[in-house]
Amino acid sequence: MARPPRIWISNDTPALGEIVRVRAQIVHVMESGFRMDANGDPIPPNLLTGFTATLDDRLLMEWLPETAISQNPYIEFTFAARASGTLRMVWTDESGVVAEAGQEIAVG
Amino acid sequence: MTSFVFEPTRRDLLAGGAALAGLAAAGLGASAAQAQGTSLAMPQLDSAVADDIAAAFAGGATPIMEGLELDLPALGDNPAAVPVRVHVTEPITEASWCEELILIADLNPLPLACRFTFTPDAGSADVAVRLRLIGTMPIRALARMNDGRVLVARQEITVAAGGCGL
Numbered sequence: 192m193a194r195p196p197r198i199w200i201s202n203d204t205p206a207l208g209e210i211v212r213v214r215a216q217i218v219h220v221m222e223s224g225f226r227m228d229a230n231g232d233p234i235p236p237n238l239l240t241g242f243t244a245t246l247d248d249r250l251l252m253e254w255l256p257e258t259a260i261s262q263n264p265y266i267e268f269t270f271a272a273r274a275s276g277t278l279r280m281v282w283t284d285e286s287g288v289v290a291e292a293g294q295e296i297a298v299g
Numbered sequence: 300m301t302s303f304v305f306e307p308t309r310r311d312l313l314a315g316g317a318a319l320a321g322l323a324a325a326g327l328g329a330s331a332a333q334a335q336g337t338s339l340a341m342p343q344l345d346s347a348v349a350d351d352i353a354a355a356f357a358g359g360a361t362p363i364m365e366g367l368e369l370d371l372p373a374l375g376d377n378p379a380a381v382p383v384r385v386h387v388t389e390p391i392t393e394a395s396w397c398e399e400l401i402l403i404a405d406l407n408p409l410p411l412a413c414r415f416t417f418t419p420d421a422g423s424a425d426v427a428v429r430l431r432l433i434g435t436m437p438i439r440a441l442a443r444m445n446d447g448r449v450l451v452a453r454q455e456i457t458v459a460a461g462g463c464g465l
Binding site: 212224225226233246250252253255256258260262264266267269270273 | 337338339340379380381384391402404407408409410411412413414415416417418420421422423425426427428429430431432
């Protein structure tokens with residue numbers, strides 16, 4: 192985890208039922224496997240394979256990126272604020288967890 | 300004694316010119332192959348693979364052309380990061396929610412761009428990502444609702460140069 196993810200959240204003290212928008216970006220090479228090195232050998236792929244967003248222990252959404260996702264993957268999603276808790280975001284690739292972030296959500 | 304002087308005829312010149320042109324073309328071909336040699340990415344010739352992915356996702360259901368909105372620029376000025384937003388326009392409730400959503404870039408070497416799964420706890424189905432595209436192509440999104448309906452949205456995007464080698 193070289194650099195922490197960049198997170199933006201529309202409102203961390205939302206009203207009950209309010210739609211909260213989250214934008215997040217991490218640093219990841221997203222090597223496609225299509226590129227060749229100077230010797231003409233293919234560079235092995237190194238892709239982000241998973242992202243999950245949970246509020247406390249309840250899964251909100253999961254994202255499974257493939258080769259077509261840009262370098263330094265950007266993800267934006269929304270959820271309805273139905274309960275207070277910790278919004279937890281985890282990014283994974285073949286080597287395991289590459290980034291994690293958390294944000295307290297207090298429904299007012 | 301007669302000295303032999305080579306006097307090229309018009310036919311000789313034309314033949315020589317053609318040979319030279321052939322050499323030049325071969326040279327160009329080689330450099331084009333070399334330029335291609337930095338990337339193994341080849342675009343799909345048509346939407347057949349994308350159609351297969353869409354059919355497998357729909358699983359027999361007939362996709363409905365409404366209820367899903369795909370939001371992307373008409374011109375992707377940076378093919379390595381084309382912003383794409385997709386959202387279900389109908390209200391998401393605890394009785395009716397979007398289970399799964401996929402994005403397909405029809406002509407990319409690997410057309411399935413990404414997959415999203417949602418739980419009823421999300422209470423929303425609105426996502427945005429950035430795609431890298433190899434060229435001008437249609438983009439489509441399919442969403443499966445919990446009642447089995449499959450929604451589809453499709454939009455064409457013009458891309459100047461490929462971003463798949465990146």
